Each structure stands twice: as C-alpha cells, then as structure tokens.
Amino acid sequence: MKNWIGIILLFWISQAFAQDEIFRIGVAGLNHGHVGWVFEADKRSDIQIVGIAEPDRALAERYIRAHGLSMDLIFESLEEMLEKARPEAVTGFGTTFAHLEIVQACAPRGVHVMVEKPLAVSLAHAREMAALAQKHQIHLITNYExxxxxxxxxxxxxxxxxxxxxxxxxxxxxxxxxxxxxxxxxxxxxxxxxxxxxxxxxxxxxxxxxxxxxxxxxxxxxxxxxxxxxxxxxxxxxxxxxxxxxxxxxxxxxxxxxxxxxxxxxxxxxxxxxxxxxxxxxxxxxxxxxxxxxxxxxxxxxxxxxxxxxEPFDDPFSVLKSVVRGQTQLGAxxxxxxxxxxxxxxxxxxxxxxxxxxxxxxxxx
Known part of the structure; x- marks a missing residue:
C-alpha cells in the first residue's frame, strides 16, 4: 500500500513540476512588426526564447542587440532551430505565406504552433495546415489582438x-x-x-x-x-x-x-x-x-x-502555454x-x- 502511495505522490509531484517548467519558445521569422511581443514575453520568468530562425543576419543582429540577447539564439533555417534548440512551441513572426512552411516543419516533430492573424494566405494553405495539425496532434492557434x-x-x-x-x-x-x-x-x-x-x-x-x-x-x-x-x-x-x-x-x-x-x-x-x-x-x-x-x-x-x-487571456503567450500544457481548453x-x-x-x-x-x-x- 505504501508503495502505491509513493508512486501516486511521485506522479503528482512530476506533474506539478512539468506545469511549472519554463515554457520553451522558438521564433520563426523576425520580419513581422508584432515580433516585439515575443521579446517582451521572454523577459518573464516562465517563458524563454530558445531559438530564432531568421536567415537575414542583419535583421537578426538588430533585434538581438535591441533586446540584449545572444546571437547564439539565431539559426539560418527553421529545421536547424527545431533540431538544435528543441522548443516546445513555435511562434510565427514572418510572412503569412510562411505559416504553412512553419506547420510543415513543426507538426511532424510534435511542436505546437501559434501564428499571427490571419491563419494563412489562402483556404488551401489553411486546410493543409489543419490536416497536419490534426494528424500529428499539435495545437495550432491564431493570435488576434x-x-x-x-x-x-x-x-x-x-x-x-x-x-x-x-x-x-x-x-x-x-x-x-x-x-x-x-x-x-x-x-x-x-x-x-x-x-x-x-x-x-x-x-x-x-x-x-x-x-x-x-x-x-x-x-x-x-x-x-x-x-x-x-x-x-x-x-x-x-x-x-x-x-x-x-x-x-x-x-x-x-x-x-x-x-x-x-x-x-x-x-x-x-x-x-x-x-x-x-x-x-x-x-x-x-x-x-x-x-x-x-x-x-x-x-x-x-x-x-x-x-x-x-490570466491567461491577458497575453497570447500565456494562452499558448496554458493550452499546450493542458491547463486551458479553448472553446470550439x-x-x-x-x-x-x-x-x-x-x-x-x-x-x-x-x-x-x-x-x-x-x-x-
């Protein structure tokens, strides 16, 4: 009986620790004017940017300097960032056309995605993104101010x-x-x-x-x-x-x-x-x-x-974290x-x- 109690306690402790663990975010692109929001979120104790995929080195250096971060966070491709930085979720801050490419890279790896509105450039892109999200059981959410x-x-x-x-x-x-x-x-x-x-x-x-x-x-x-x-x-x-x-x-x-x-x-x-x-x-x-x-x-x-x-609806990154961690279930x-x-x-x-x-x-x- 004591062994069972110990196992149950260990389970609940591990679950509580998982909920408190820092939320690891990857950033796909820096050429969206709203990208400053994710750098503000990075200042919080519960969220950390672990990698940024941005091929434009000059653009990347500008943001890194402005926010006092390390260029070690920058990767030339999304695939490289996903493999080396291992984010729990990726936030898209590039072109709307790139949203499909983000889901194509993230979904098979089980990485959740949040994009800036709108979801896609076309209905065809949106449907392909949805099919990938459903197949690989990831959350795909769209942020509107x-x-x-x-x-x-x-x-x-x-x-x-x-x-x-x-x-x-x-x-x-x-x-x-x-x-x-x-x-x-x-x-x-x-x-x-x-x-x-x-x-x-x-x-x-x-x-x-x-x-x-x-x-x-x-x-x-x-x-x-x-x-x-x-x-x-x-x-x-x-x-x-x-x-x-x-x-x-x-x-x-x-x-x-x-x-x-x-x-x-x-x-x-x-x-x-x-x-x-x-x-x-x-x-x-x-x-x-x-x-x-x-x-x-x-x-x-x-x-x-x-x-x-x-909370968590006062901030999109809090919503993303809460949904991914299973603390919030969005309405249909x-x-x-x-x-x-x-x-x-x-x-x-x-x-x-x-x-x-x-x-x-x-x-x-």
Whole structure:
C-alpha cells in the first residue's frame, strides 16, 4: 500500500513540476512588426526564447542587440532551430505565406504552433495546415489582438446571456492609415503590400478580424453568402494590393458587415452588435457601452470601463502555454481556435473571389 502511495505522490509531484517548467519558445521569422511581443514575453520568468530562425543576419543582429540577447539564439533555417534548440512551441513572426512552411516543419516533430492573424494566405494553405495539425496532434492557434480585449469578452458574455436578444446585424471596423503611413519597418512593409506573401492587402490584414469575431459570436455558423468590394484608394503606397475592403456576410437571421481599411484617419478595432431589443458597442480594448431601446429612437445606456482579461487571456503567450500544457481548453469556436479560423479563411477566400468577380459568392452547404 505504501508503495502505491509513493508512486501516486511521485506522479503528482512530476506533474506539478512539468506545469511549472519554463515554457520553451522558438521564433520563426523576425520580419513581422508584432515580433516585439515575443521579446517582451521572454523577459518573464516562465517563458524563454530558445531559438530564432531568421536567415537575414542583419535583421537578426538588430533585434538581438535591441533586446540584449545572444546571437547564439539565431539559426539560418527553421529545421536547424527545431533540431538544435528543441522548443516546445513555435511562434510565427514572418510572412503569412510562411505559416504553412512553419506547420510543415513543426507538426511532424510534435511542436505546437501559434501564428499571427490571419491563419494563412489562402483556404488551401489553411486546410493543409489543419490536416497536419490534426494528424500529428499539435495545437495550432491564431493570435488576434482583439482576442485580448476585455470588451469583446464582455460583449460576447452579454450577447450570450440574451441581453439584447437575437442578433440582427454585427458591424466590425478595423484598420489604420496604412502600413507605410504609420511607419512600419521596411522588412514588414515589403511583404504586407505583396499579394502573394500577405494574400491580399487590407482585405486579409484587417478583414480577418470581423470574420473571426462574427464566427465566435454566432457559434461557428458559416455564412450563406459573402459579398465584397475592394478598392485601391492609395496606389502610391499600395501599388500591388487593395487598401479598402467592405465585406457583407449573410446568415439565416442576421448580417455581418466588415469594414477593413488602410485609409482610416484614426486607427480602430471596434465592434457593434445589434439585437432585437438593444445594441452592444465594443469601442476599444477597455470601453464598452450597452444601449437598450426605449420607444422609437430613445435608449438607456450603460457604460463599462474594463480592466485586462484575467490570466491567461491577458497575453497570447500565456494562452499558448496554458493550452499546450493542458491547463486551458479553448472553446470550439474561440477566436484562437483552429475551427474558427478555418471558417475565417473560407470567408476571406470567398471575399477575394467576390471582389474579383463583382458577384456574391454563395458558400456550399
């Protein structure tokens, strides 16, 4: 009996130690403007960058110097980094086109992956990534800034509680003045404005947010149809890609309108949910309003000032660690989830087709 007790205690001690063990992260690419987030995460006691795959030596040296790290972390290829550094998970901070290559290298080795939004440049890439993740039983999650927003979580909670009744219209607006005008680095600008490496312009870069949030709010419903209009309003800065996109998704009992732009005078990431009896306005990361209808055009408004989301959802690397370690199980259509983001890619692919043809695209059942 004592032997069994000892074995059980040893098991629980080993499990506790595994949960507290430092989370070893590999970084694939450095030419994404959001890569600074992973260097900030590296300052934490529970996360460590163990290898960085970046063939551009000058770019690598710039980041290594800026963050006081060693060039020993740099590897010319992802395969070499995976073999020598042995990360538990890899975060993709290169081109969107490279996301497939990351999963192709990581999945057979049992290494989990988190990429920056969107999941892929195309639906074909996304489906191949999903098949590899499922075959090799790795987690493949997609990081959106709006997934950190306490306002979006509160909006989802209130909506699901029936605060404003059934949804009739969801409006999501995202974007800024454009990559060049906001001063992104040259290595980021080069591929953001390349239709092959980014998949499109504003349509993919910011259209993915609305598709992701709509899919989450509507419990994974696929739209019946997708209609999109794209324009190139600033060809001098964006000669190869669209910089203005409006996407309309129709569902059996509602519509979603996605306004993605590199021409907003003020950067924005906001969402509006209109129900039968009221509306929820997620104005930014921490400010939310609920308006309940009164008469024809009157309303009673309640305002919320929210703090950051609770751990681990206050930080994408905490989410990645928690999911990989089995401490958090994402909902079926959580914004980070593969299930959600496959639908996002289906929507974006249909939007590109609609914009090119000038016709509404009806999704197959």
């Amino acid at each position: 709006t997934s950190w927003y306490a306002t979006n979580e509160k909006a989802h909670q209130l909506f699901k509680e029936g605060k404003i009744g059934d949804a009739r219209k969801i409006v999501v607006r995202d974007g800024h003045r454009g990559p060049k005008k906001i001063g992104v680095g040259p290595e980021f600008l080069e591929w953001l404005t390349d239709p092959d490496l980014n998949g499109a312009g504003a349509l993919l870069d910011f259209g993915c947010y609305g598709a992701n949030l709509s899919t989450w709010l509507l419990d994974g419903q696929r739209p019946l149809s997708v209609t999109a209009i794209t324009q190139q309003l600033n060809p001098a800065d964006n000669p190869k890609v669209d910089d203005e996109a409006t996407i309309i998704l129709t569902y059996p009992t509602s519509q979603t309108i996605i306004e993605a732009s590199w021409n907003w005078p003020i950067g924005r990431k906001d969402m509006e949910i209109y129900g039968l009896t009221g509306a929820i306005f997620s104005d930014n990361a921490k400010q939310l309003r609920v308006r309940m209808a009164r008469g024809y055009d009157g309303f009673q408004e309640e305002k919320f000032e929210l703090d950051s989301r609770p 259509f959580d914004p980070y989830s593969l299930e959600n983001n496959l639908i996002v890619m289906e929507i974006l692919e249909a939007a590109k087709e609609s914009a090119a043809s000038g016709k509404t695209v009806f999704l197959s059942k």
